[in-house]
Amino acid sequence: MATIDGSSIKKLxxxxxxxxxxxxMLASTLKKQLAKSGITVEHSPVANIPSDADVVVTQTxxxxxxxxxxxxxxxxxxxLFLGDPKIAKLVKxxxxxxTVEL
Numbered sequence: 001m002a003t004i005d006g007s008s009i010k011k012l013x014x015x016x017x018x019x020x021x022x023x024x025m026l027a028s029t030l031k032k033q034l035a036k037s038g039i040t041v042e043h044s045p046v047a048n049i050p051s052d053a054d055v056v057v058t059q060t061x062x063x064x065x066x067x068x069x070x071x072x073x074x075x076x077x078x079x080l081f082l083g084d085p086k087i088a089k090l091v092k093x094x095x096x097x098x099t100v101e102l
Contacts, residue, residue: 001101002074004055006093012039015046015058015066022081026057029082033091049073057087076102 012030016023027043034041044050046062049069056075058066063077078084086102093100 002076003099003101004074004076004090004093005099006090006095007097009039009054009094011050011052011054012041012094013049013053013056014041014043015049015056015062016043017046017059017062023059026081026087030057030087030091034094037095039094055090057090074102 012034014023014027014030024043027041031041042050046058046065047069049056049066051070053070053073056066056070056073057078058075060077060079063075066075076086076090078086089100090102092098
């Protein structure tokens with residue numbers, strides 16, 4: 001589990017394996033949800049996660065690979081591309097400037 005201070009998040013990365021389909025839709029959804037918060041949301045292959053990310057969200061099966069690429073950045077693994085409770089908690093924490101454990 002990682003403790004994430006929502007008020008310190010400026011750049012969120014959606015990391016995926018192939019860069020197609022569901023993860024692109026998730027990145028687009030998060031951009032819309034976080035637009036008023038001024039958060040940059042980008043989509044990236046897991047092997048190329050930018051080092052200036054503040055938090056990374058990725059499928060559970062890719063979480064260890066993501067942690068290997070950016071060991072000092074919190075990685076939030078999720079099961080569902082749409083409606084996952086961890087992503088919803090993260091979005092709420094960012095929008096409200098709260099700290100959350102994920």
